[in-house]
Amino acid sequence: MNKLIITDDEGKTTVVPLVRDEITIGRKEGNTIRLTERNISRAHARLIRTNGTFIIEDLVSYNGVKVNGIPVDGPRSVEDGDRISIGDYQLSLRSDRPLAAPAPMARPAEPPPYPRLVMLGPPDAGSEIALDQPEMIVGRTDENAIVINHRSISRQHARIDLKDGCVRLYDLQSANGIRVNGQDFTEVELRRGDLVELGTVRLRFVAAGEMYQFDADATVQMDSVPEDVLAEVGRRPMMPIVMGVGVVVILGVAGLIAWAILSNRPEPDETPAATGPTEPVDQVPRPAPSGRTPEEVKARARDLLEQSEFEAVIGVLDSLGPSADPEVALLRATAALEQESRGLWNTACQGSEDHDVTSVYTACKLIKAESRFHRLGCCEKAADRYGSKQVDEVASLLRSRSYQEAIDQAKALNDDAEISEDIRGRAADLMEKAQRKLHAIELAQAPGPGKIKIDPHEKVKRPPPLDHGEEPEVSKQPLPSTDDPVKAARQAALGGDYRGCIRGLSRTAKSSAVVGVLLYCYQNAGDITAACQLAKNYQHYSSANQFYTARCR
Numbered sequence: 001m002n003k004l005i006i007t008d009d010e011g012k013t014t015v016v017p018l019v020r021d022e023i024t025i026g027r028k029e030g031n032t033i034r035l036t037e038r039n040i041s042r043a044h045a046r047l048i049r050t051n052g053t054f055i056i057e058d059l060v061s062y063n064g065v066k067v068n069g070i071p072v073d074g075p076r077s078v079e080d081g082d083r084i085s086i087g088d089y090q091l092s093l094r095s096d097r098p099l100a101a102p103a104p105m106a107r108p109a110e111p112p113p114y115p116r117l118v119m120l121g122p123p124d125a126g127s128e129i130a131l132d133q134p135e136m137i138v139g140r141t142d143e144n145a146i147v148i149n150h151r152s153i154s155r156q157h158a159r160i161d162l163k164d165g166c167v168r169l170y171d172l173q174s175a176n177g178i179r180v181n182g183q184d185f186t187e188v189e190l191r192r193g194d195l196v197e198l199g200t201v202r203l204r205f206v207a208a209g210e211m212y213q214f215d216a217d218a219t220v221q222m223d224s225v226p227e228d229v230l231a232e233v234g235r236r237p238m239m240p241i242v243m244g245v246g247v248v249v250i251l252g253v254a255g256l257i258a259w260a261i262l263s264n265r266p267e268p269d270e271t272p273a274a275t276g277p278t279e280p281v282d283q284v285p286r287p288a289p290s291g292r293t294p295e296e297v298k299a300r301a302r303d304l305l306e307q308s309e310f311e312a313v314i315g316v317l318d319s320l321g322p323s324a325d326p327e328v329a330l331l332r333a334t335a336a337l338e339q340e341s342r343g344l345w346n347t348a349c350q351g352s353e354d355h356d357v358t359s360v361y362t363a364c365k366l367i368k369a370e371s372r373f374h375r376l377g378c379c380e381k382a383a384d385r386y387g388s389k390q391v392d393e394v395a396s397l398l399r400s401r402s403y404q405e406a407i408d409q410a411k412a413l414n415d416d417a418e419i420s421e422d423i424r425g426r427a428a429d430l431m432e433k434a435q436r437k438l439h440a441i442e443l444a445q446a447p448g449p450g451k452i453k454i455d456p457h458e459k460v461k462r463p464p465p466l467d468h469g470e471e472p473e474v475s476k477q478p479l480p481s482t483d484d485p486v487k488a489a490r491q492a493a494l495g496g497d498y499r500g501c502i503r504g505l506s507r508t509a510k511s512s513a514v515v516g517v518l519l520y521c522y523q524n525a526g527d528i529t530a531a532c533q534l535a536k537n538y539q540h541y542s543s544a545n546q547f548y549t550a551r552c553r
Contacts, residue, residue, distance in 0.1 A: 002054075002095045004047070006033070009088040009122055009151070010200045018054075018093075023047045025086060026059070039063050039087040047078075054078050054093060063087055088151075090122055111211045115167050117196065117203040118214050123150050126214040129203070131167060136160045138198060152176050152199025167205070169196065175349035175378050176200070294320055294328075301331045308372075310339040341371035349378040361386035365418060387413060387423035394430045403441070406434040439546040489517050498525040516543045528552075 002018040016033060023032040028042035035044070041061035048055045058065040058072045065072040066085040078084060084091040117129040129146055136145040139156040146160070154174035161168045167190045171178045176199035180188050190196065192207040206212045297320055304313045313335035317328055344363045351359035364379035373379065390413045397406035410431035414424050485508045492500040501521035508514050515538045522531035532552035538544040 002049075002093065004033075005092045005094055006035075007090045007122060009037075018047075018049065021049045024059075026061075035087065035089055037088050040089075045086055048075075056084060061086075088122075090125075111209050113208055115162075115190075115208045116206045118206055118212065119148075120195075120202040120204055120214075123148070123201070128206075128214075131160055131162060134162050137172070148198065148201055150199065150201050153201060154199075157198055165208075174199070177377060294323070294325065298325075298327055298331065301328075301335075305331065305335060305338075308338070308342070310335040310342065314339075337368065337371055338373070341367045341373040345373040345376065345379060348382065357382075357385050357389045383418045384420055384423065387416075387419040387427075391423060391426050391430065394427060394434075398430060398434055398437070401437070403434045403438040407431055407438065410434065436550065440550060486511075486513050486517060489521070493517065493521050493524070498522075510538055512541045512543065515541050519543065519547050 004016040004018055004023075005013060006016060007013040020032065024043065024046050025031060025033045025035060026042050026044040027034065027036060027040040031043070039062075041059070041063070043059045044061040045059055045065050046057045048057065054077065055075050056065060056067065056072060056078050057075045063086075066083075067076055067078055068083050069085070078093055080093050080095055082092060112130070114130055114132040116131055119125055119127045119129070133145060136159070137156055138144060138146040138148060138153070138158045138160065140149055140151075140153040141147070141155050144156065148157075154172070154176070156172050157174040158172055158178055159170040161170070169178060169180070169185070169188050169190055171186045178185055178188075179197040180190070180194050182195075190205045192205065192210055194205040196203045196205055204212070297316055301313045301316045304310075304316060314332060317323075317332050317335075320328060323329075344367050348360045348363035348367075351357075351363065360378060361382045364375070364382040367374050367379065375382075390409060394406050394410045394413070397403075397409065410427040413419060413427040414431065416424070419427075485504055489501040489504045492498075492504060498521040502518065502525065505514050505518050505521075510518075515534065518534055519531050522528070522534065528551065532548065535544040535548035535552060539548055
């Protein structure tokens with residue numbers, strides 16, 4: 001039977017039996033094989049079998065199809081071992097018919113004298129990386145000594161140092177970190193046979209002088225499908241197969257689970273009559289449909305939770321059905337929380353790769369404190385980086401005289417408890433400065449129509465102080481004839497007759513408009529003392545309060 005081997009970007013693989021002559025591949029429901037990553041089109045590709053030959057065809061997808069690295073621009077035949085690339089997935093055909101014996105491979109007389117890394121899965125399974133320089137940087141971009149073009153690899157992910165025969169691996173604050181033999185490290189010495197994970201790319205460390213040959217069948221992690229199930233599939237209509245991120249739904253599993261559940265139900269004639277409450281017959285916990293006891297299921301769920309297999313935890317617990325066990329509820333809630341938090345964390349780390357400080361902080365802020373991803377890795381100092389950037393933006397708004405925007409942004413920053421106290425203090429200082437600038441501008445504009453420009457910071461020569469009881473000298477020139485004293489005072493001020501302005505309003509009831517014009521005229525007449533006394537007496541008006549705060553204290 002022909003099979004299709006599908007490997008996702010995390011190296012997880014499933015085997016699909018090819019029992020139909022036409023198989024559609026895409027993201028939307030209704031495809032024979034449904035791949036759910038975002039870089040898969042709704043209808044992406046079609047695999048057709050004609051006279052024993054398989055032909056792959058691109059259905060005008062957005063990201064295209066490649067065979068052995070070459071884009072497919074029309075129907076293209078594929079054979080056993082050809083690598084078909086569809087988005088983040090790698091597919092290959094495999095048949096059960098015997099192949100011609102390969103020519104014996106010439107083995108090197110001696111293994112290479114330098115250590116190396118052998119890639120065990122995507123993006124280039126079997127490729128070897130020679131570690132033959134004293135220092136090498138591993139990253140996703142071309143300027144690095146070792147380039148691994150995979151989305152889980154940071155631009156500069158890790159550094160490899162060779163010194164005195166030792167190989168040390170250092171994490172360069174990458175988004176997805178490094179793991180050796182399943183353990184997280186920031187610095188580690190590599191030893192023969194170590195399994196190294198950079199992001200989700202898996203490699204084997206081969207020591208200098210060690211003989212090692214890559215074996216795809218031995219290194220690929222395949223989800224096992226019993227041969228009898230595959231044979232049974234060939235006798236039934238094929239149903240769609242769905243692959244998601246980290247979850248592969250294999251044809252026939254749903255039927256097996258349903259069979260297991262139904263096998264535990266009593267037959268209709270065995271159901272006892274409802275004659276009232278009865279005592280429990282059996283105090284031994286009923287096994288779950290998987291065949292495990294509830295305690296075994298919970299132990300398995302705890303192990304999976306420790307391994308960060310959150311979706312698997314939920315799947316294992318679901319095998320128990322409805323349960324009142326508080327530990328089951330707690331495990332399920334914890335797995336759901338961590339699953340959501342990991343999604344947010346991945347979003348944050350992607351933003352970190354793109355240097356988008358705002359999106360990183362927004363995603364990190366949504367991760368709850370009880371999650372293991374809270375302030376982990378790229379979220380560790382996200383608040384400080386975001387706060388510093390916001391403070392710089394507030395300062396920029398101040399320089400561009402966008403005072404109200406600066407106040408609003410600084411206030412939001414100052415109110416955010418996640419931001420450090422030092423950064424919030426800097427934001428508060430900038431906010432106060434912006435408020436003073438804004439008050440000065442508002443004060444410089446007399447209220448009402450026909451506003452007069454006032455500069456509260458203009459340096460005016462002060463006249464000698466007046467003796468007690470002495471009235472300021474005012475113009476004897478009559479004010480323009482008008483029924484509105486405020487309007488007449490403005491006209492006098494516009495004509496430079498500030499003393500006439502003061503005289504005209506000295507006996508007028510002090511409204512906000514009157515106080516604003518008087519402050520302007522006192523200031524331009526050089527009588528700051530009188531202006532401050534007026535502002536002090538009428539601080540309940542905003543213009544007077546602002547003037548008193550800016551000039552008189």
